[in-house]
Every structure is written in C-alpha cells, then in structure tokens.
Amino acid sequence: MANLRRGEIEAIIDGRPHTLCLTLGALAELEATFGAGDLAALGDRFSSGRLSARDLIRIVGAGLRGAGEPVSDDEVAAMRADGGAVGFADIAARLLTVTFAGSGTPEAGAGPTPGRKAAR
Numbered sequence: 001m002a003n004l005r006r007g008e009i010e011a012i013i014d015g016r017p018h019t020l021c022l023t024l025g026a027l028a029e030l031e032a033t034f035g036a037g038d039l040a041a042l043g044d045r046f047s048s049g050r051l052s053a054r055d056l057i058r059i060v061g062a063g064l065r066g067a068g069e070p071v072s073d074d075e076v077a078a079m080r081a082d083g084g085a086v087g088f089a090d091i092a093a094r095l096l097t098v099t100f101a102g103s104g105t106p107e108a109g110a111g112p113t114p115g116r117k118a119a120r
Contacts, residue, residue: 007099011091013079020063022099029062046096059092
C-alpha cells in the first residue's frame with residue numbers, strides 16, 4: 001500500500017496495483033533526462049502543464065524504478081493504464097503533486113503543482 005508521507009502513490013497499470021515514488025535517485029534521473037540543473041528547474045518544467053507522451057513514460061518509469069521495480073522506459077511505453085494516455089497523465093500528475101507539494105492527498109485528475117513551495 002502506498003504511503004503518501006513517503007511520497008508514494010498507487011496506480012493500476014496493466015491491470016494490477018503498482019507503487020510509484022520519486023526518490024532522490026529518481027529525481028536525479030529526471031533532472032538528467034530533462035536537462036534540468038536543479039529541482040526548481042525540474043519543477044518549472046513540469047508545472048508548465050505541457051507534457052509529451054515521452055515525458056509521461058519517463059516520469060512513470062522513474063516513479064516505478066524509485067519504488068523498486070526494475071523496469072525500462074521501453075517497458076513502460078508498452079504498459080496500459082485505465083483511460084489510456086489520460087490515465088498515464090493522471091498517474092504522473094498525482095506522482096508530481098505528492099512529490100513536490102507534500103503529503104496531502106493527491107486527488108485523481110489534480111494537476112501537478114511542482115513549482116509550489118512547501119510550508120515550513
């Protein structure tokens with residue numbers, strides 16, 4: 001079961017539940033992939049709301065790997081989510097929201113808010 005306080009979400013992919021988490025290693029992978037110099041630049045990239053199908057594959061793949069699943073981006077590209085591309089966009093949005101906005105409950109369909117700073 002996913003633990004939101006640890007930045008995890010659960011998603012149904014290929015008909016079974018998966019845990020996804022953007023660990024520091026997964027975030028470093030995404031920084032390198034997207035050419036972002038730091039987490040703020042990565043957050044800015046994602047908060048634009050303009051994500052390609054390839055972006056969704058990379059984000060979901062990094063989240064699966066961050067949670068311990070040894071899966072390649074090519075394997076993620078062949079996976080299926082309820083709702084197709086919209087389903088994958090929802091998974092990525094929930095993952096980015098819990099990672100960048102904190103441990104609040106990410107609602108299905110909620111857009112990513114990675115540019116928002118956490119309250120102290």
